[in-house]
Amino acid sequence: MSKSLKRIFAIVYRHMVVWPKDLGAMVDAFWWPSFDMLLWGLMTVYIQRQQQTALPFITSFIIGGIVFWMFVYRSQQEMGVLFLREFWEHNLLAVLSTPISITEYFIATMVVGILKLIISGVYMSFLGWILFQFNIFLFGWYLVPFILTLTVVGLWTGFLVMGLVIQYGYRVQSLAWSMIMIIMPFSAVFYPVSILPGWMQSIARFLPSSYVFESMRQVIAKGTMDVNALFIANILNLIYTILSLLFFAWGFRRAREKGIIVKFG
């Protein structure tokens, strides 16, 4: 294993080994998503029974929305919280005093986030199938671009959170949980973009997540997918990922100039 891979593995090891021991992290990973699924799932089953012909796919739309949104929410939250954990546990200076580069640290954080996401994703898919007979595999191969695109949305939002945390520390720590909620209403997770007011639709057009959720509903209702929509979503993802990384790099430099890392780390 190269030295660089060892450094990445060290950070992955540090976070994965404490994960099962952290009750708060377990609650975030399993309890709240289960709670959401049960609550929303039961509500949609009820609505469907009342208006069977009006919205034939509502249960699949809602459960699909919950499962897929989890990929956005969890990937963003993991990035933000993993970074914050170094602040909370006063470990950032110790890590930054080693030869690890910031790129290696980012890769390690992404690997941890994705590993946890896979575990949460499998769990949520299983729960959706057990409780509401929602089969995630009905999306076939479309699943792969859906999940990847949404995970990247979570990652670049996470980079933005990290860029803010490195500059403002604990003052902005709540963003690690709430930042992604800012884009949720515009992402049309549970409803079509067309029902949004005009100004919200304009914003939705710039969010990769809105294209994925529209495509998800299209696959459920018609069995087809708009490839162009996914292409646009990923071009937007590429732009936002680059911008968010630049924002972090700028924030990291600013934090070093202002001596913030020593203060919080």
Next chain:
Amino acid sequence: MEEDILVVDHLTKRFGTFTAVDGISFRVKKGEIVGLLGPNGAGKTTTIAMIMGFTLPTSGVIEVFGKDISKNRQEILARTNYASAYTKIPYRLTVWQYLSMFALLYDVPNAKKKIETLLKTFQLPDHKKTLGEDLSSGNIARVNLCKAFINNPELILLDEPTSSMDPDIADQVRTSISEAQKKYQTTVLITSHNMAEIEELCDRVIFVNHGKIIAEDTPEALAKRIDVTKVKLLMKDGQKRTVAYCQEHQLPIEVKERSVTISIKEEAIAGFLSDLAKQGVEYGSISIEGPTLEDYFIGEVRHV
């Protein structure tokens, strides 16, 4: 000629209008233990933070192993290490897991054996499975020191390693640092405002205040810059006469019940005691304390 491990040249750090470090320059030679001494806010931690690259200097150059830290950070950090009283052990990591993580980060060969040896050196062999949240502050400092020596570093920066420890634990930790430094032949730059620590550990002291270097010498030589000795007498008879004598000769005196402490130049002690004897002053015991680094520190801080 001994090799310079660390060269700091005209280093300055400004935070807005406040100057934390004001154009300081110093060198640390291979195998030296150098103390960066000064009161709170003197610029010690900011200097260490700039050497480690946590904080960017406003101007000046830092060279470690002959290389500019701003251009060779990763290479330099692989041969350096750092410990601070302010870094903690993650709550849910065991000591073993924590040190294993750093063994991977520094690519330490035979990591298991190395960790075992360090745990013995710093008297922690029974704490392998102890969680970070269950460690006492003394043991956290020891684990941090294990981490600081894990890669056999050529240079270690210690930022107030015994801060907030009780004296007994601090003394044990100092002994551990000293033994490990000798064992691994490491160069050490240590910040502290604990005089005993600096006197005990350091070959040389750099005294900083308000971001500037005020003095640089061995701890003994710095202490000798204060030429006043303290004569402590436990009085039997003639306390009032002694006080009057000191006031007449403008000698600083402290009186606590039957004990009087007089600050006086070393060469004047004999004459002083002789004068007291002539006046019939009797004392039960006498102790004479030479100047310490602490006297120098207090003198400089109050003077500046």
